Amino acid sequence: MPLNQQILLENRPKGEAIASNFKLVETETSVLQDGQVLVRHHFLSLDPYMRMRMSDSKSYTAPQALGQVMIGGTAGEVVESRSPRFKAGDKVVGMGGWQQFSVVNAEPAGALRKVDTTHVPLSHYLGAVGMPGVTAYYGLVKIIEPKAGQTMVVSAATGAVGSAFAALSKARGCRTVGIAGGVEKCNYAVSELGFDACIDYKLHKDAASLSAALKAVCPQGIDGYFENVGGMVLDAVLPLMNDFGRIALCGMIAGYDGRPMPMSYPALILTSRLKVEGFIVSEHMEVWPDALKELGTLVANGKLRPRETIADGIAAAPEAFLGLLKGKNFGKQLVKLI
Ligand SMILES: NC(=O)c1ccc[n+]([C@@H]2O[C@H](COP(=O)([O-])OP(=O)(O)OC[C@H]3O[C@@H](n4cnc5c(N)ncnc54)[C@H](OP(=O)(O)O)[C@@H]3O)[C@@H](O)[C@H]2O)c1
Known part of the structure; x- marks a missing residue:
């Protein structure tokens, strides 16, 4: 199985988040079990909500656990599948986290979503059409x-x-x-x-x-x-x-x-x-189908032309994220992983 570079939350920020809150590690991807797929991430989404998850103060959900891969939306491609729902080559969006690969239990519907990149580029599924x-x-x-x-x-x-x-x-x-x-x-x-x-x-x-x-x-x-x-x-x-x-x-x-x-x-x-x-x-999954349909049409028709700021490689994710919190991004902040 491929080696996988990951970014973990090493410690919680005191005030402003800083680069040493994160740690880059390399691990081997685990062998697939029945029902699992291996996804190679092409893009990682960086989003402001991640800053709230880094703290353990009261919020709408549990904080990001220390020593674990940072949470994050990802768009990529299935490279190996032991699930009847996906095949190698499928373009998918999920919550793969700050890492190059993820092994996903594909059986719970919604864990991984197949996307069509004919009219909408893959990266936009983490932004305007996501x-x-x-x-x-x-x-x-x-x-x-x-x-x-x-x-x-x-x-x-x-x-x-x-x-x-x-x-x-x-x-x-x-x-x-x-x-x-x-x-x-x-x-x-x-x-x-x-x-x-x-x-x-x-x-x-x-x-x-x-x-x-x-x-x-x-x-x-x-x-x-x-x-x-x-x-x-x-x-x-x-x-x-x-x-x-x-x-x-x-x-x-x-x-x-x-x-x-x-x-x-x-x-x-x-x-x-x-x-x-x-x-x-x-918490409002009921609006997603209508919303994605309208947003996909706006992008396909050129009425919404989303701009992206793209950092290169998983090691660049922490600095890009800290920049997002200071407005250094211009449009959707992504990290390109391939
Ligand atoms: N409630 C939800 O479910 C939900 C879901 C997604 C996003 N959000 C929220 O939506 C907002 C926008 O998210 P996004 O993903 O689209 O991020 P974004 O707008 O692409 O990036 C964040 C922007 O916030 C601005 N900013 C940062 N610090 C600021 C400050 N101190 N004062 C004023 N502006 C500041 C910067 O823009 P300028 O350079 O223009 O200042 C920066 O580019 C965030 O607050 C995020 O938490 C909420």
């Missing part, structure tokens, strides 16, 4: 429930979730405004992702200044806000929310290091009669 895309869909369609002509805003606008959000929101006839870090990301949001406007939060030293800039591009106020960041950005958006506006609380990456992130004016939720709903996309 978990991040479905996340954008769930928050927009099921929580915000947009109506044509309304104004939608999303933070981390050029990332994996934000870029899918733009395509889905524009397809529903909404004015769609992004918030992102840096002039290059904001220009790209408008010229390539279809946003009507994008505000660079890094140009603003406080929430009042950011709010004024947002107001200028949201003259009718904000009906739906898709929150990925928290902190100053949320403080800037809240005063602009229209009565009965909806906030899909998807992520709060500005606070993933564990620092407190107080809200300045939570009373606005009451006075504007807002709906604020947090969600975890993996």
